[in-house]
Amino acid sequence: MAGFQGRPRARDDRLPPGQYLTRDFPVLTAGPTEVLSPDEWQLTITDGTSTGTFDWDGLHAFGLETLTTDIHCVTHWSKLGTTWRGVRVSTLFDVVGVDDLPYALVTSYGGYTTNLQLEDLVERDAMIAVEFEGEPLESEHGGPARLLVPHLYLWKSAKWVSRIDLVEEDTPGFWEAAGYHNHGDPFLEQRYHGD
Amino acid sequence: MSHYVDGNAVLGAFSLALGTDLSEGSLECAGCGSSHAIAQTRVYLRCPGMVLRCPECGGVEVVIVEIDHRLNVTLSGVLALRIAPPRASPTT
Amino acid sequence: MTDRPSPSGTRARALRVAPLVHLAWRQATVALVVAETPDARTLVLDVPGWPGSVAGQHVDVRLTAPDGYQATRSYSLASGPGEPAALTVQEVPGGEVSPYLVRDIAVDETVELRGPIGGYFVWTGARRPLLLVGGGSGLAPLRAMWRAADPAEPVVVVASVTEPARLLYAVELAERVAAGDVSATVHLSRADVPDDTERAGTPLQALTLRAGRVASTTVTQALTACGGTEADPGVFVCGPTTFVEAMIHLLAGAGLDPRSVRAERFG
The missing domain is CATH 3.40.50.80 (Nucleotide-binding domain of ferredoxin-NADP reductase (FNR) module)
Structure with missing residues (x-):
């Protein structure tokens, strides 16, 4: 008798510490799935002075970029080589002309929030994603549009994103206030406050 | 698709976190003011923690996160937590 | 002072002061396995000090892998008052815990258990339909x-x-x-x-x-x-x-x- 093993925890150089590989795409949510049609969706970006709002067509006007990347959930699963399409957050920031304030608070339809540092949104691959593996992003995965910040644990990639506030002072979001790490780098295993 | 279960599922963890048996406890929602048994809350477990939501308004009442075998409880959406007194043991 | 019995009823009404003892993790040993359906079975557990349960209560079950990884799930008790703890587990395809409890675990093997838990979804046997x-x-x-x-x-x-x-x-x-x-x-x-x-x-x-x-x-x-x-x-x-x-x-x-x-x- 082998006894309880849990899920197989495979070894792969691309896997951050403490993660296992999954082939499916688990649905994680802290609340009801928001079901929004593209027509209902809007994203507002503001630094308190300059404000811009993008609807579905307004977002698509910038053209969609393809990104193939690994994603890591703090609940220990990782998925390698996922392909997304969307618009870079930095493009939208440039269009609105926001100031380089040091922090961002991201809000979703349904009230979920998460906080990030500005550089995590503009210096790496962060995008507003609308397609996953060649298909429109499903509601349960955050469609019609979610934030994707693939170099951080996935709770930072807010589903059903509705608003990005650039701010001078850092404010913890939903999971950050509940004890999760403020930054959430999977390769540094920044899971919890104090890690 | 419904991703929630009933509050019963977290009574063990929640009771341990607060150090008292919450089996017959009730919550008053800070969002809408309704009162209900903890067992009646809608609990989301498929996420990085346990999220207890009001069965009336859907607002977040309690978030529980287990960190290194310790439970971190955030009661941000709770106006009042009412804990029933321990029951007389049935055997004594 | 002579020994005097306390007035009847006084001792019997004493409240239990430490209500959380039952929430400590305890070793439970599988005493009996009953196949219920092709993908569900009932595990009757031997739990030292099991206090009995009220109908409708549940327990949390914790499994630990050899590398320390742990998974915890809640299961309703299918056993009533005065019976040994019994859990009926339905296999969830692709699940992490239920396939082990339904397919693998055998008599004399152990899990960790805490409970009984719950005071809302319970039936205390009142005289009602x-x-x-x-x-x-x-x-x-x-x-x-x-x-x-x-x-x-x-x-x-x-x-x-x-x-x-x-x-x-x-x-x-x-x-x-x-x-x-x-x-x-x-x-x-x-x-x-x-x-x-x-x-x-x-x-x-x-x-x-x-x-x-x-x-x-x-x-x-x-x-x-x-x-x-x-x-x-x-x-x-x-x-x-x-x-x-x-x-x-x-x-x-x-x-x-x-x-x-x-x-x-x-x-």
Whole structure:
């Protein structure tokens, strides 16, 4: 008798510490799935002075970029080589002309929030994603549009994103206030406050 | 698709976190003011923690996160937590 | 001072002061395994110091892998007061814990357990009729309840399963129906009702079977069999969340105050 093993925890150089590989795409949510049609969706970006709002067509006007990347959930699963399409957050920031304030608070339809540092949104691959593996992003995965910040644990990639506030002072979001790490780098295993 | 279960599922963890048996406890929602048994809350477990939501308004009442075998409880959406007194043991 | 017995009743009313002892993790040893359906089985556990449980309560079960990885799940107790702890586990395809409990764990092996837990979805055996509505493995806590029921009061069971082979406790239900303790209606959501020759000699012979999802007529009849709303029945619904929502809707349609329904949704 082998006894309880849990899920197989495979070894792969691309896997951050403490993660296992999954082939499916688990649905994680802290609340009801928001079901929004593209027509209902809007994203507002503001630094308190300059404000811009993008609807579905307004977002698509910038053209969609393809990104193939690994994603890591703090609940220990990782998925390698996922392909997304969307618009870079930095493009939208440039269009609105926001100031380089040091922090961002991201809000979703349904009230979920998460906080990030500005550089995590503009210096790496962060995008507003609308397609996953060649298909429109499903509601349960955050469609019609979610934030994707693939170099951080996935709770930072807010589903059903509705608003990005650039701010001078850092404010913890939903999971950050509940004890999760403020930054959430999977390769540094920044899971919890104090890690 | 419904991703929630009933509050019963977290009574063990929640009771341990607060150090008292919450089996017959009730919550008053800070969002809408309704009162209900903890067992009646809608609990989301498929996420990085346990999220207890009001069965009336859907607002977040309690978030529980287990960190290194310790439970971190955030009661941000709770106006009042009412804990029933321990029951007389049935055997004594 | 001479020894004087305390006035009768004084000691008996003493409150238990440390109510959390039962929430410490304890070793539970599998004493008996009962195959219930092709993908569900009941584990009867030997738990040193088990205090007994109230019908409807549950326990948390924790498994630890050799590398320290742990997984915790809640399972309803299918056992009533005065019985050893028993869990009926339905295998969730692709699940992490249930396949191990349904396929692998054997007698004399151990899990960690804490409980019993719960004071809301419970039946303490008051003198009231009992209406028990269960979907799939939602019958588990309801078994504890019909075992704890007052024999003088009606107990009405409505069960929903995909097909006859998935019905938990078919033998026990049939025996209780034959004995006149329980009346039971079983809906087959994805199968036809087997004909009399197929049912002959099986527990299904004693049960009322209906094709399709639980219908409003079944719920109305069940409520009537309990004496109607004026009989103030204890109403318990357990099953997947969508099933529970549908049943509460039907019960409300039959005239019951939905707030009087005690529900246990498991996702």
